[in-house]
Amino acid sequence: MSSRAAKRPRGGKGADGGSRGSEAASGARAGLEWDDDEVSSDDDFDTAGGRHGRAGATGRGEDEVHDAESETADAKRLRLAREYIARLTSKSGSQGGVEDALAEDVAAANAASGSGSKTRFVAALMSRADLSGETRFLKGHDLSATAVAVTADGQTVYSASKDCSVIQWDMAAGTRRRWAGRRRTREDVQRAAERKRSAEASAAGAGRASSAGGGALEALARDGMGAAAGVSAGAVALRTGETGKGYGIEGHWGQVLALAVSHDGKHVVSAGRDWLVRVWDPEEGRVRKTLRGHGGPITGLAFEGKGSRVYSSSEDRTVKGWDCETGSFAETLFGHSTGAMAVVQLRGGRMGSAGGQDRTVRVWKLEAETQLVFKAPGSVMSLDAIASTLGGRAFVTGGHDGALHLWSTERKKPVSVARSAHGEGNGITALTGLWGTDLVASGSCDGWIRLWHVRQRGSAGPEEEDEDEAAAAAAAAAARGPHPAGEWQSFGMFQEVARAPARGFVNGLSFSGDGSTLVAAVGSEHRMGRWTRVAGAKPGIVVVKLPSGIAAAINPALARATA
Structure with missing residues (x-):
């Protein structure tokens, strides 16, 4: 079993609010308290005295620290700015190299957090397109597909299903590889129960031998290490139902409900109704690590930034963090009063989770160890899906009410x-956002994947920067006429910009990081029930090729090099 690392205690924060549990080695404090912050316009991670402005970081003396306690906020920002410029000048060796050093620092910070400082306005490039001609359906699962994940370059797709399988799809070669995993049978359960009873009997016999005093030595002399082996076997067998190893199944033996792939593509993570998080080796297609700790089905997975830490949401009402490199447990986030149904990465070292029927979204400030609570209006039935948008500064939610x-x-x-x-009566079953852009995709059971332009107040998208281009796009959309599924929709800051056909329940959605591909997991049933x-819906994945202008807008340098 993998070791579990305790989360470091919080410093300098009050003890009000919720609690954050940490499963750690004996001797460590079992629970860490969290603050419930009020949502305000201030951002703890963007202020000058945030992560990079802590006392002692610049080597100031005691007198300067004492003076800093009485300085004003403006004076503090000015002092920190001067110190930062001085460090850049020292690093570059000349004043002229400050700009290059600053660019390196920004690039390093973006790489660490998985986010950039600029939102790419790409939704207008869709120009109300019907993507039916750019859509293809791939069949491979026996039961409804429940989740999907795409690598950053869009070349590899991973899908999961109620049949307990995970499939790796190679888009370039047009091949697929099914990884280990199957539903447990009655025979599997019976054999596991027999092994468990046998191991318990061996453990009990070893206990009686040890309580007999001198007879224990005789028993060990007669049986060698048999008694000790019996105790060990008993301990493993008692966890049979938890680990699944006793069933003789390499992969998942329960429905797989969630998938995620790291930014570098080295870690593929799956989880589901067997309460286990499994880390796969994408090259060999085998389980590298099995992570245990949840007390209920696992409903969502999301990586934090571009690193190896992944967060899982569960019906046990918690969100847990794991390190895929070491297989160690990182932290448990408490707060939801019902099962957490989805988790997503936001900006500045934050994660967001949707609480299902408790109708809340909790934004977890991981480094500050606080949480923001967002309560949905009373008309909302549940919050079952969540997606990040506008570079993680905003998020979109959906649920049974279809809003x-x-x-x-x-x-x-x-x-x-x-x-x-x-459409009326159709709930939202899946959401995803193209990171760093204003484009969001939603799924339901109405036969369409819908792509939305999420407008940002006070910002100028391409359609606002170039009125002629916007007019041309509107004229082209008018010439095409209304979509077969009805009129194009516009709700406040949501504007529908494209549609792609997808028959059945859209249970999962994922964009490739380069903006070239959108993939959906579909089936005849909802992933949770x-x-x-x-009728007539087949299990598999729907692959949608997005307009090339989106990838060019996300990575202009790559587009120029390709051209």
Whole structure:
């Protein structure tokens, strides 16, 4: 079993608010307290005295520290700016090299957090396109597909299913490889129970021998290490139901509900109804590590930035962090009163989780060890899906009522609502956002994947910067006429910009990081249950090729090099 690392205690914060549990080695404090912050316009991570402005970081003397306690906020910002410029000048060796050193620092910070400082406005490039001609369906699963993840370059897709399998799709070669995993059978359970009873009997016999005093030595002399082996076997067998090893199954033996792939493509993580997080080796297609700790089905997975730490949401009402490199447990985040249904990366070292029927989103400030609570309006039935947008400064949620809500991380109430986004009576089953852009995709059971332009107040997108280009796009859309599925929709800050066909329940959505591809996991049933079915829907994935202008806008340097 992998070792678990304790989260360091919080420094300089009060003890009010929720609690954050940490499963650590004996002797460490079991629980760490979290603050419930009020949502305000201030950002703890963007102020001058944040991560890079702590006392002692610049080697100041005691007198300077004492003086700093009485300095004003403006004076402190000015002092920190001067110190930062001095460090850059020292690093570059000349005043002229400050700009290059600053660029290196910004690039390093973006690489560490997985985010950039500029939002790419790409949604207008869709120009209300019908992507039916750019869509293809790939069949491979036996039961409904439940989740999907795409590598940053869009060349490899991973999908999961209720049949307990994970499939690796090679887009360039047009091949697929099915990884280990199957549903446990009645025979598997019976054999596991027999092994468990046998191991328990061996452990009990060893206990009786040890309680007999001198007889224990005789028993060990007669049986060698048999008694000790029996105790060890018993300990393993008692965890059979937890680990699944006793069933003789290499991969998942319960429905797989969540998938995620790291930015570098080295770690593929899956989880589901067997309560386990499995880290796969994408080259060999085998389980590298099995992470245990959740007390219920795992519903969502998301990597933090471009590193190896992944966060999982679960019906046990917690969100847990794990290190895929070491296989160690990092932290447990408490707060939801019902099962957490999804988790997503936000900007500045934050993660967001949707709480399902508790109708809240919790934004976890990981380094500050605080959380922001966003409560949905009373008309909302549940929050089952969440996606990041506008570079992680905002997020979109959806649920059973079929409405999309746009939230800013700086406001407690939704800033815009798109009611019945997929038609009357159709709930939102999946959401995803193209990181660093204003493009969001949503799925339901109405037969369409819908792509939305999320407008940003006070910002100028391409359509605002070039009125002629916007007019031309509008004229082209008018010439095409209304979409077969109905009129193009616009709700406040949501504007529908494209659609792609997808028959059945869209249970998972994922953009490739380069903006070239959108992939959906589809099936005849909802990923969380079997209360309704879409007749004729087949299990598999829908691959949508996005306009090339989106990839060019996200990475102009790569586009120029390719051209």
